[in-house]
Amino acid sequence: MADKVTIDDVARYANVSRQTVSNVLNSPEVVREETRRRVREAVKALGYRASQAARQMRTGRSRLIAVRIEPAQEDGINGSVFDRFLHGLTESAARAGYRVLLYTADDHDAELATFDDLLGVYEPDAFVLTSTDYGDPRTTWLLEQRIPFVTFGRPWGVPPDQDYPWVDVDGAAGTAMATRHLLDAGHRRIGFLGWPEGSGVGDDRRAGWARALTSAGIDPSELAELDSRTTDGAPEGEAAAHALLDADRPVTGLVCVSDSLALGALQTRRRLSVIGFDDTPVARAVGLASVSQPLAEAAASCVALLIHSLDGGSNDARGRTNADAAERGSADTPSEGPPTHVLLQPSLVPRKSV
C-alpha cells in the first residue's frame, strides 16, 4: 500500500503551494481556472483525499453524525423500522459527506453521559434522536449545549419555547387512510386496536381512525365500543380482536396501531379485514395490509435539516430530500428562520388481509 498522499504531495505535483490545493478543494472560486484544473488533475493522479483527522483539528468539524442504535425491541416485530431508518440515514449522510457513528445507552441518563463522552472524544457534529418521549431530557440537554440535532418523531408535549427541528410521519393520516380504505370496501363496523392511552404516537394514530369514521358519518358515540386498548404483542392482539368480534355488534374491519397487534388479529382466523401499521417484513410474509412509513425519505429529511444548520444551508443539491412530498409545518421563513419541521405522508400497502 502506497504511503499516505498528503496535500503537500499534491502541491508539489501541481507546482503550487499547500494552501492553493486547499483552496481548490474548499473555495475553488478564489483560484484561477487554469490552476484549478492543474490541481484537480494532480489530486486525481495521486488519489489524494483529505485526512479527516487533520481537517477536524483545524476546523473543529468531524463530519460525524451520532445515532443511538436501539436494542432489538422486546415487545414486538417493529424492530425493522429503526433498521430501515438507520440504513436510509447512513445513505443520505454519505451523500452529504457525513458518516454515521453508533452508540448505545440503556436509559436517558446513560445517554446524556454518552453525549458528553462522545462530544469530548469524537466530537460528532450532530445527533439524531429517535423515540423521544414526554419530557425527554435529551432534547433539553442538547439545546442547552447548543449541539445541533434532529429528532425522528414529533415532540409530544414539549413546551413550545423549546422548539427544535424534527421529522415525523403523519400517523393519523395513515390510520385515516386505512380506515377510508375499509369504508370504501363497504365496511361500517371498523374497530381500532391500539395501545393504552399515554403514548403520543398511539394516540395520534387512534385520532386518525376516529376522524375518518366521524367524517364518514359514523356516530361519534359508536366509537367507544369499536375502540380497544392493549399492550403491544400478537397474543394481546388476538385476544382484543376476539373481544371486538364477539361483541353484540361485531366489527368487520380492524385498523391496528402496529403489525404485531394486526398479526394477532389475523390469527383469530375469523372473517375480518385487518390493516396493520409499519409494513414490517412479517406483514409482507403473511399478506397483511399495512400502513408504510417513508423511512428512507424521513432519514433524508433528517440529514437535510442537519446539513442546513451545520453548513448554514449552503449544501450541495445532492443531499436534498424530495421536498415536494414534505409538508412544512409552522410558517417559518424558509431560510435563516427557526427550526424546520417536516411531516411526511405514509402510504397504504394493500394485501390479501383486506
Place this chain on the structure above:
Amino acid sequence: MADKVTIDDVARYANVSRQTVSNVLNSPEVVREETRRRVREAVKALGYRASQAARQMRTGRSRLIAVRIEPAQEDGINGSVFDRFLHGLTESAARAGYRVLLYTADDHDAELATFDDLLGVYEPDAFVLTSTDYGDPRTTWLLEQRIPFVTFGRPWGVPPDQDYPWVDVDGAAGTAMATRHLLDAGHRRIGFLGWPEGSGVGDDRRAGWARALTSAGIDPSELAELDSRTTDGAPEGEAAAHALLDADRPVTGLVCVSDSLALGALQTRRRLSVIGFDDTPVARAVGLASVSQPLAEAAASCVALLIHSLDGGSNDARGRTNADAAERGSADTPSEGPPTHVLLQPSLVPRKSV
C-alpha cells in the same frame, strides 16, 4: 459550554508537563505514583478527555470500526438478526474504547470503492464483514491491503492459504439440536425445509439435520423424501410444507432453515411440529420454537479478535468475550499465531409450535 479542555490545561493544573499527562494516560507505569495521582485528579477536576482527532494525527489510529449496514432484507423476516448483531457490536466496541462507523454499499464493487474511500478519509482501524459468500472479493482485497478485519460467518469455499479471523455460529449444531428435540418428543418422520443448494449456511444447517437423523438410526435413504428445497419466504414455506404433509408417508415434524419458512409451515394449520431458525421477533410473536444465535456474544468475539490484532493482544480485561462458551477452531498457538476462529453454539428456544 466551557471551552475545550486540552492536555496543556491538565498539565498546568497538575504542575507537570504535557508529556507526563500523556504518560499517565497511556503508559502509567513510567510515572511516579504520587505524580500519577495528582494528574488523575486534575483530569477528573477539569473533565479532560483526549481529542481523538489529535491523537489520530500522531498515532494513525482512529479507534473506529467500520461496518456495512445491510438494506432491510427483501426476502424474509430475518433482518432483525443483523440488527441485534450490530447492537452487540456497538456495545462491545464501546467497552474496548472503539466506536462503530456505518457505511452502505449496493454490491461488492461499490463496497471495495467504499473501503478505499473510508480508509483515505476516516481511516477506520478495522472492518467487520457480514454475509460473506463464495469467492468474496472483499476479503481478498483487505488481506492484500493488510487491513485488519473479521467476518461474521465462516469462509465457505475460500482457499486455505487465504486464512483470516472469523466468528460464526454452528448452524449444523443448531439444526441437529432441533432435530433431536423432535426425536425426543417421539417424532420419527422429521422433514427439513431448506434453501436451494449452493448456500454455505443453508447446506450446513441441512447437514446438522441429516446427521441427527442418521445417528438416531433413521435410514439414510429415507432422507431424500424428507428433504425439501425452496427459496426463502412464508408462502414458499407453506407450499413446501403441504407437499411434505401430503406425501405417502407424511412428516410429523419439520426443522426449517429460517423463521420465514417455518412461519409458512405453521400457516398450513396442519398437525405438525415446527422449529424455525434465528429466533426472530415474529417467532416469539406467533409462538414458533426456533434456534437462537448468540448474537451479542458473536459480536463480542468479533471485537475481541479485532482488538487482539490491533492492540497486539494487550487489551484490558473489560473488553473480553466469554471464552468459556467459545470453541476455538484450528489448533493455533494462542498468541502470536495465525488468525483465530470462533465457533459459537446456538440454543433452542422451545415454544408452543413443538
Place this chain on the structure above:
DNA sequence: TAGTCCGTCTTGAACGATCAAATCCCGAAA
C-alpha cells in the same frame, strides 16, 4: 511616474496530541 487596488498565490502559525531525545536528579560505586 508613483500610488492604489485587486486577483492570485505563498508563508507562517495553529489545532492537540504522541514520539523521540534531552535533561534533571538522586543514590550507588569507584
Place this chain on the structure above:
DNA sequence: TTTCGGGATTTGATCGTTCAAGACGGACTA
C-alpha cells in the same frame, strides 16, 4: 569527591490540514 546509571520528567519536533496575513504583479488612476 567524582563518575555513572537509571528512573522521572521535560523539551522539541511532528502528524496534515486550514486560517490569517503577507507577497507579488499587473492594471488602473491620479
